Amino acid sequence: MLVTRQLVFKRFWYPVIPISQLEDTPQSFVLLGEKLVVWLDLKGQPIAARDRCCHRSAQLSKGKVTEGNIACPYHGWEFDETGRCVNVPQISDKAQIPKTYKIQTYQCQERYGYAWVCLSDDPIQDIPQIPEASQSDYRLIPEFYETWNCAGLRVMENELDLAHPTYVHTTTFGSTEHPIPDELDIKDTEYGIKVQAKLGVVNPELQRQNLNMEDEQTHRTLDMDWFMPFTCLLRINYPNGLTHIVVNTATPISDSSSQIVQFCLRNDTEEETKAADAVAFDRQVTLEDKEILESTNYDVPLDIKKEQQMMTDKPGILIRHKISALLKKHGETEQTNE
Ligand code: FES
Ligand SMILES: [Fe+2]
Structure with missing residues (x-):
């Protein structure tokens, strides 16, 4: 597409x-x-x-x-x-x-x-609503604003793909002991999809400081929203009560490039974790994703038969189905280079 x-x-x-x-x-x-x-x-x-x-x-x-x-x-x-x-x-x-x-x-x-x-006078959806952005116990930290040479759809499904951390996030949180999530639940919503999951991860040193946690092995409880077409909200709940919310839009520049606009929301204070340290950890994670995503084909096929699929691809499959349905509803057919 x-x-x-x-x-x-x-x-x-x-x-x-x-x-x-x-x-x-x-x-x-x-x-x-x-x-x-x-x-x-x-x-x-x-x-x-x-x-x-x-x-x-x-x-x-x-x-x-x-x-x-x-x-x-x-x-x-x-x-x-x-x-x-x-x-x-x-x-x-x-x-x-x-x-x-x-x-x-x-x-x-x-x-x-x-x-x-x-770009239209008649938007299909509002700007994504993020309740925590107006809650006083959360602070908003701008993270990244940069161009990536890949399709927004690849960025979106990557965030909901819980099989890639083991292989891509090798210097950050990926755990070789957890190649698949312990739990994965996906719901269709009006604005996109909701994915709830539990994934075993590791905590490297900077992350242990950021989380005020001693344990090296831990798990993340994830509550993720995909807002059609190119915004993802990743709500990560840690066992110590910290919630770290990553909001990321892959704003489409051209067919092959996207502007990554990312900020985070956290329910802790600057004294507990310096904003710069929280950004530094996410920076490392994000660069690991960028390296792989820029190697993928930007002309993402919506037809799931054109690429091979596995169990953990369910969110990506649903995203493709929903975009296909959106195109159909508005009288469009998928445009590709093929
Ligand atoms: S005022 Fe002449 S080009 Fe804009
Ligand atoms: Fe990733």
Whole structure:
């Protein structure tokens, strides 16, 4: 499946840029092949528009923000949050600015510290709801914002694949004694799927410090949500009461690349575990995944007969079925390179 050729993916929300990166300057981002400019208006709300001026097509993201409007770097035209041109330095009477001077804007809103964009006016689902993000006993820690050369679908199923840790996470938590999970329960939901599982893992030293735990062998109780199409929430409950929630979106840039936007939520304090140490452990885990995922084929077949399957692939199989059903419902057929 080639994501940029399945129009239905334009009808979902994706995190594109951390708000902190918009504070001084506009930014560009390519979402599903569409070049965007993202900036902050006077209220500090993110605005997204097509990154092309309607005058001579210059990239607005190379311009600057003036009083909450985006100013083109070529001749200085300025556009407001609705895309309307509100200042043309070469026309002194603003009332004379033609209504046709405008750029295409897209729905954009701030959530969890990121600007989220939907390329359609008619989103199929809301931005994923994470109850812990508004609970005072949880802190939100931004983790990664980087491009991976692989398909979002591969990233999603990898998070729900409990056979890979033994082989991929050899320097972090993978346990050779636990090649399969002790428990695996999968439920179909309105927003995607829910997977509940129990997996035996090891705790290397940094992780033992982060968890305030002595044991080298332990188990993780996992409560994972896949939000269609490219967001995963991994709620890891440890026996000592700590909950570490990883939220990860593989925002689709092109058919073969995704922007990994990851943050975590934890119910402990900075005194108990330094945010930098929690990020350092997840960094190591994530790089182990990246190495493998970038070696996979980005044109992921939805037809499960085109790849071989095993018991632990059940979540990935259900993800494929649900994406196939989504395409069918919206009158699309799977587009591939084949
Ligand atoms: S190209 Fe943008 S103002 Fe001329
Ligand atoms: Fe992994």
